[in-house]
Amino acid sequence: MAGRLAGKVAVVTGGSSGIGQEIARRLAVDGADIAVADVLPADDTRELVTSTGRRFFSDKVDISDEEAIQGFAGRVRGELGAVDILVNNAAVVLLSDVDHVTYDEWRRTFAVNVDGAFLTSKAFLPALKESGAGRIINISSSSYWTPPPVAVSYVSAKGALNGLTSVLATNLAAHTITVNGVAPSLVRTAVTVATMSEEFFAQVEQIQDIRRVQMPADVAGVVAFLASDDAAFVTGQIIAADGGATRR
Template structure:
């Protein structure tokens, strides 16, 4: 049986590991060909995608570098053709307060977590306009509402992602492109494990209505729905997927 994304091509940034890898695997299982931009190799992701019988392109890309992003877009077009889905997932985290955050650290986090979303979306926006069902997914975080201590730059950047999502959904609506963001709770990934320990994950799970750790599969399942034709009337939203951590 054909998947919901049969014949589609998706770009997943930060798809070499963590949530991005699982998103790439899930979208390929639904029938999409996958292009991954990551600062690291994405060979494990390649194996998962190709095991689902889909085409794969992986490239080492710094999403905050416009030239690298545009070169990646050219590679994708040559290897896979036009793109229907953009998943902006690449991000870094930093556990610091105002006093301990330098301006360079602040700018670097925003360059990857915000500028990268702008640059990647811009590089593929004509494809999205030409697609019969263009989709953009931006990775936000429940931390924007929770605002935990020592996450100043990260929370601030996610606020910018939410604003970008709302405004972009308006700008792209006349082409029937949907733009949505996801706000997961804490998920064990190579990025989060650099800053957080087991005690933090256990404590955080107890703050949720659902007393278990969130998995990358929880996030990937929602992404697959939002980029499908079934979600064609959902746009401009930040979808909390956090086990009931934020109740609003």
């Protein structure tokens, strides 16, 4: 049975693992062919996507490098055709408060989390306009509304990404391109498990209405909705997929 994204091509940045990998898998399950841009190999994601019968392409790309992401966009078109869906998921997470964060750390966080989303959106904009129903989905964070004290560059960058989401939605509406964000809570991935204590996971659970750890599939389901025709009249929104944490 064809999925609701059948015939679509989706790009997921940072899709080699974690949230990005699950987004790629879910969009493939829903029928989309998948391209992944990441600085790490995406072999595991390739296996997950191709097992659904969908086509897959990946390349090692630093999305903060304009020339590199423009080249990637051309290669994706050559391999899979014009892109309909762009998920700006790649991110750098640096845990420092304002007293200890360096300017280099600050700039690197913004270079990937904000500049990368901007450059990638620009690179794929011609294809998204061709689509007639283009989708840009930016992965934000509920930490923008409930900021921990040790993530000054990360939270600031996610705030800027929210602003980019809003203005792109206005800029691109005439091209029938919707632009939205998804803001999860603390998601259990290999990276967060390696950097966060179980005590911290438990603390986050306690500020959520839904008292369990968030998993990548919880984010991917919302992305799949926003990528589909069911969300054709949703744009400029930051959806807090965070178990109710930010409304408490």
